[in-house]
Amino acid sequence: MTALEKQRLARAAANLRKRGGCTPEQKAKLILDQAGKCAICERQNVDLFVDHCHATDKVRAALCRNCNLALGHAKDNPANLRKMAAYLEAHRGWEWEYHSVYGCAPDIRDLIE
Numbered sequence: 001m002t003a004l005e006k007q008r009l010a011r012a013a014a015n016l017r018k019r020g021g022c023t024p025e026q027k028a029k030l031i032l033d034q035a036g037k038c039a040i041c042e043r044q045n046v047d048l049f050v051d052h053c054h055a056t057d058k059v060r061a062a063l064c065r066n067c068n069l070a071l072g073h074a075k076d077n078p079a080n081l082r083k084m085a086a087y088l089e090a091h092r093g094w095e096w097e098y099h100s101v102y103g104c105a106p107d108i109r110d111l112i113e
Contacts, residue, residue, distance in 0.1 A: 022050060022059050031062045038064035 001009075022030070027050050037044050039051075039061035048062040054076060063071070074080040 026059075027062070030059070034062055038062070038067050040064075040067040 030050065031048050034048075035044075036048075038046065038048060040063055043064055046064045048064060049068050051060045051063045051068055051071065052058060053060060071081075074084065
């Protein structure tokens with residue numbers, strides 16, 4: 001391992017302790033306890049990040065980038081998340097059926113004829 005790599009690892013470990021309140025070993029155990037899955041969407045084989053409560057600095061779980069960002073964009077507010085879910089439920093339509101059948105969103109060019 002080069003000196004630069006060691007420096008990066010040390011900086012990452014310090015940042016993890018400062019922002020997430022845990023050590024790299026604790027993060028590894030957290031991920032292992034979650035079977036390597038995001039605590040929200042349960043995706044595997046993605047980078048997981050330590051999520052923590054910004055008010056208490058307590059570690060909550062390991063999340064994928066998308067789920068962690070979604071919580072941040074919702075300001076960690078459950079009411080905002082419920083409103084977002086209600087909005088999506090209210091606007092469900094053919095695109096949801098398409099997604100569930102084909103596993104992806106339709107290409108708009110295929111729909112315009």
